[in-house]
Amino acid sequence: MISTKNIHNNETILENELSYRNLFNTIEDAIYIQDEEGIFLDVNNGAIKMYGYIREEFIGQGPDFLSAPGKNNFELIKQKLDDAFNGIPQQMEFWGKKKDGTVFLKDVKLYQGIYFGKNVIIAHAQDITKRKKEEEKMQAALAEKNVLLKEVHHRVKNNLQAMIYLIEMQIEKLDDKKVQIFLRELQEQARTMSLVYEQLYQSDYLAKVDMDEYLTNLISNVIQAFSLDKNINFKVNAHNVSLDVEIAMPCGLIINELLTNSLKYAFPEEFEETPALDVELSYESKKITILVSDNGIGLPHNFDWENTDSLGLKLVNFWVKYQLAGSIKLDIKSGTNYIINFTYDR
Incomplete structure (x- = not known):
């Protein structure tokens, strides 16, 4: 005779299985429950709809049953199944073949799970063709x-x-x-x-200009054009910064103009040291800083470079303020040093 307690337990188990089955089948994506070897223990309606097989045709089969011939690496798949079973989530692309012969690509995520008390692999798949x-x-x-x-x-x-x-x-x-x-x-x-x-x-x-390479070529060209056969030492350091074309262009024009001025005026015939030019460009906290320096004779202390008649410096001032929305300072304590700052949110 079956006891009332056993009947109640059986009803509870049946209710739990129905609840699981209803939840399992409400998920539109394909879900597969697989054992440690990758054999299918259960699939939801999403998997049935994806492939066109009935549930019973899946059970007991492995991933090769669903595979498009010659398009998947099963050694890699086996490794990913092992890792997922041992608790390391995995992701892969899998070429499938439907019951009607259609070949398609799906994205598969693999997780460790528990299925009615057993450790299993839960596979979640989406058609990404x-x-x-x-x-x-x-x-x-x-x-x-x-x-x-x-x-x-x-x-x-x-x-x-x-x-x-x-x-x-x-x-x-x-x-x-x-x-x-x-x-x-x-x-x-x-x-x-x-x-x-x-x-x-x-x-x-x-879309972007490597400023190290660009400025090295630029300064070489300017020296070749204006050095008048003088031996000029130069150093360029742009700290691996790359700039958008619309920013790199005015930066190049500004640096070209300042270097040209240095070569024209900073090193007269009586200058005894070896002429040197230094260009540095850096990026920090959404701000670009450009330093253009020479070790020449410098400028007079009362020189008002912002109101000079020099067309070149007027252009520099225009490019900095109106094209870069930045600022420029002049330091003449040692040689001539222009410091340019502007915001750049890359």
């Missing part, structure tokens, strides 16, 4: 955009190079030294802009 196709389309579109952008950079660089060459031709025809110097300065401004596009064209990353 559509998402992957969209990602591939976006990658293709991005690659096409990058090709077009590289071509734009290349053409802009070529146009600037043509302008530099035409200016050089005019310089060779002129005898007026002042006009020659003016055109040489104009030429170096064009070259400064050209360097940005040349670096972007050669780079895999088309």
